[in-house]
Amino acid sequence: MLNAHFKKDLPTFDLEVDISLSNGILALVGPSGAGKTTILQCVAGLQTPSWGEINIHDKAVFSSDHGIDIPIRNRRIGYVFQDYALFPHMTVEKNVMYGKPKKGNIPNKALNVSNVLDMLKIGHLRNRYPNQISGGEKQRVALARALMTEPELLLLDEPLSALDQDTRSTLQQELLKLQTQWKIPFILVTHDVQEAEMLGDQIIKLDRGKQEEIKGIKKLHKAQ
Amino acid sequence: MIDLRGLDFSPLLISLRAVIIATIVTFFLGIAAACFVSGYRGKFKGLIDGVLTLPLVLPPTVVGFLLLLLFGKNGPLGKLLMAIGMTVIFSWPATVIAASVVAFPLMYRTVRSAFEQIDQNIINAARTLGVSEWKIFWKITIPLSWPGVAAGTVLAFARALGDFGATLMIGGNIPGKTLTIPAAIFFAAESGDMRKALVWVILIFVISLIVMTLMNYWTDYQSKMTATIGRR
Amino acid sequence: MEFSFIPIILSLKVAFASVIIVACSSIPIAGLMAKREFLGKDVVESIITLPLVLPPSVIGFMLLVFFGKNGPLGKLLEQWFHTRIVFTLEGAVIAAAVVSLPLMYQSVKVAMESVDQNLEKAARTLGAGELKVFFTITLPLAWNGIVAGLVLAFARSLGEFGATLMIAGNIPGKTQTMPLAIYFANESGDTRQASILVIIMTVFSFLVIYGLNRWGKGSKRDSRGGGNNA
DSSP: OEEEEEEEEOSSSEEEEEEEESSSEEEEEOOTTSSHHHHHHHHHTSSOOSEEEEEETTEEEEETTTTEEOOGGGSOEEEEOTTOOOOTTSOHHHHHHTTOOOTTTOOSSOOOHHHHHHHTTOGGGTTSOGGGSOHHHHHHHHHHHHHHTOOSEEEEESTTTTSOHHHHHHHHHHHHHHHHHHOSOEEEEESOHHHHHHHOSEEEEEETTEEEEEEOOOOHHHHO | OOOOTTOOOHHHHHHHHHHHHHHHHHHHHHHHHHHHHHHOOSTTHHHHHHHHHHHHHSOHHHHHHHHHHHHSTTSHHHHHHHHTTOOOTTSHHHHHHHHHHHHHHHHHHHHHHHHHTSOHHHHHHHHHTTOOHHHHIIIIIHHHTHHHHHHHHHHHHHHHHHOOHHHHHHHOOOTTTTOOHHHHHHHHHHTTOHHHHHHHHHHHHHHHHHHHHHHHHHHHHHHHHHHTTTOO | OOOOOHHHHHHHHHHHHHHHHHHHHHHHHHHHHHHOOOTTHHHHHHHHHHHHHSOHHHHHHHHHHHHSTTSHHHHHHHHHHOOOOTTSHHHHHHHHHHHHHHHHHHHHHHHHHTSOHHHHHHHHHTTOOHHHHIIIIIHHHTHHHHHHHHHHHHHHHHHOOHHHHHHHOOOTTTTOOHHHHHHHHHHTTOHHHHHHHHHHHHHHHHHHHHHHHHHHHHHGGGSSOSOSOO
């Protein structure tokens, strides 16, 4: 669950954000420079909004009124970077294990690395290094790594933009499946309107910091 | 107050003469060597680069010793120069040679890495436009690597100005002839005259500061010029 | 005259001690300077890198002013620990550390700055605190620069002459390191001793340059993020 209502002053325009999301995938679509990544980074805590508040699961992670700004590492957010940001000096398995919560901390799902790797079909790559695998595989590793932290919200920054068309369609299907399995909200940033319409339960179109158009929940049948 | 009366200013003139000539020499030799090595594709590249960089890593006294072997009265270059009636060891050319040799690798390396960072596509684009290699070098390579050339020159100047060990060995600190400022600092401090040493320390700071400031202004000016011809 | 190995041993002692001091101080400083903004950062940076452009005899003069028997640090050492630095091997270590610190510092700082910031951000989103980010991401990815810096600092420490001569003097068997021994052997006409030391230093220096060039080439491909090219 996410409720975010904030403003961020950028050099060329002011970004105004008002989003709320309980489940499903929210697609943020817009041209480059529209402020999509800034929204994700504000929610994650990589950037600080100028004003407003952000609540995850009814817990305030940022509030300018109450002076709350919880550090990134305690926000329980998974973040998949545009260029994947895999650690080049660690194997796939070490990458995926990097953010695994210590035992006893969060008992709910009892995640097992092998299960997550297999679910994303990368079990056979566990001892490879990031420079030895393909772009699509890197994306799966990045997803696995983010999911291993058992996040309450997954943020994806143009996760499929660097992939070829075939890999892209496969991964689009898998993202949909993953979201229904995992039952946590996803926010997906993309510049591709088709992709947004295919994946998004909600779509927000952005232009120069303004939320222009909001399409409501239109594909409930898909989620069932 | 520090009393400047009675201070022998000859080290200042000797240092300036050595450093100015050495900086000019290393400027051209450094650029030429950088140009040669970055274009060279043969198997001796590592060896050539190693030899050209050597004075940077060698202790100054080793550089001085090797120069003594080379320019001494039995050394190959020493004999040659003797034939035209020139002695290097313990005379003022020694200060120039020592300063040039220790300063050279700094110029060479800085310029070379600047050359190698230039986008090869720009050079290739110029070639497709039918520009001669010579013109490419002066109109594209040098302006684009100007910050590196300027930095190399300042570093070479500072190193030449500061050399102590190599100059000491080949020049021999003869007051009024080969005694430079760094050596003057050493001998003043050794004889316990810390005030005299301080005068020279302040002077060497002032010279370094003036040169760096001038170079900064010049580089700012140059980069404004190059900004208009397509530098990012 | 007999060849003396003592200058070699003294030089190695000084160089190792200096490199340990330089490594322990430059890695945390470079970590702070590469990743943090604070007031007076430029001033700190200038002070650290100053010995790179200062003449060795100026550095020697400054060390004498600080550590001499009337200098602020010299007095403290004398009163509290009854030790002195001037004309001791410790003085040679300090001189070597001061001149080689900037080389190590710059090498490490450049390496840390070139670590992809997204990797550090990614580690934070995965729950890592700043120390964990530093030790598991920044430091391992900057490793090549750290090794290069260590080698440069070692070579520079081994070759230090001017500042060492001024602060540690030239006491055979006590503070006479290789560069000093070369100068004084040559001066006294002992060409054999000087030549052997010169050959050792030249071969060593050449290996350092050659090794660093090789190291730089071999490590370029692996030091950046896992983003592009499969």
